[in-house]
C-alpha cells in the first residue's frame with residue numbers, strides 16, 4: 461500500500477515560560493496509507509493537535525521528520541498545502557459573508573483550483589448537507605452545521621488528504637452521527653482522512669487504523685478490532701442478586717478469570733462466551749434469583765485502560 465504520510469521520531473517542545481519547557485510530542489512515529497481513515501485517539505492534552513499541526517505545516521517540529529506525498533514539511537510546505545485539506549479544532553470566518561461567498565473566497569486562495577464557483581460550490585454544499593443555506597451567514601448555523609461547513613471549505617481545492625481535528629466534539633449524538641456519515645462519504649470518494657477524537661466509539665466506527673496517544677506518546681497503532689482482540693480477551697458478565705451469595709459457587713466453571721461479588725452486584729470476567737449459559741444454569745441450580753443480567757464485550761476503552769493503567773478521562777467517555 462502507498463504511504464501518503466511518513467512521520468519519524470517526531471518531537472515538539474514548547475517553551476512555556478522563562479526556562480520552562482513542555483514536551484507535547486515525544487518521539488512519535490507512524491505512517492498513513494492512501495485511502496484509509498487514520499485516527500488519533502487520546503484525552504485532552506495528549507498532543508494530538510500539536511502532531512497534526514506539524515504535519516499540516518502550521519508549526520515546525522523540534523526534531524524528527526515528516527513527509528507528505530514524499531514532500532518534507534519544513535522544505536516543501538507549499539507543495540503539501542496544495543494536496544491537503546485542513547479542518548482546525550475551531551474556525552472563524554468573515555462576518556456578513558454568506559456560505560456561498562465564503563466558498564468563493566476560499567476557492568480564490570488556490571491557483572490550481574478547479575471551478576468551485578457555480579456548480580462546484582453547490583456540489584460542496586450538497587455534500588455537507590447545507591444546500592439550503594447557501595445565502596445564510598456562518599454565524600447563523602448550528603454547531604453541527606458549522607463543523608460541516610468548515611469541511612466544505614477544506615475541500616474547495618480537491619485535496620487528497622483531509623485532516624479533521626475533533627470534528628464532533630461538542631455535537632449532540634445525532635449531529636455526531638451525521639458527521640460520521642459525511643466522513644465515510646468523503647473517504648468513499650478516495651480521500652485519505654486523518655482524524656483526531658476523544659471518543660472511543662467514534663474511533664471504533666470510523667477508523668481503519670487508530671493510534672492511541674497519551675502524554676505525547678503513541679502507545680499502540682492497529683485496526684480497532686485487532687487492538688481489542690489482542691489486548692482484551694475478556695467478556696464481562698454482571699447481574700444483581702436479591703440475597704448475598706457465596707462466590708465460591710463459580711469455582712467449578714473453567715475460563716472464569718475473575719469473580720467480584722459485592723452484594724447486590726456480581727461481576728464475572730469470562731474468557732469464553734460459551735460460559736454464559738453455564739453461569740445462568742448454576743444460578744438456577746442454586747435457586748439464586750438474579751436480575752439485570754448484562755454481557756459486555758471488550759471495547760477500545762478497555763484497551764486504553766490496559767495500556768495506561770487508568771480509566772479514560774472525563775469527557776472521553778461515550779455518551
Ligand SMILES: Nc1ncnc2c1ncn2[C@@H]1O[C@H](COP(=O)(O)OP(=O)(O)OP(=O)(O)O)[C@@H](O)[C@H]1O
Pocket residue numbers: 474475476482484502503504505506507508509510511549658
Ligand atoms: N502553543 C502552545 N504553547 C505552549 N504549550 C502548548 C501549545 N499548544 C499546546 N500546548 C501544550 O501541549 C500539550 C498538548 O496539547 P495539544 O493541543 O497538542 O493536545 P490535544 O491532544 O490536541 O488536546 P485536546 O484534546 O484538548 O485538543 C498540552 O499540555 C498543551 O497545554
Ligand SMILES: [Mg+2]
Pocket residue numbers: 508509510549625626
Ligand atoms: Mg486538540
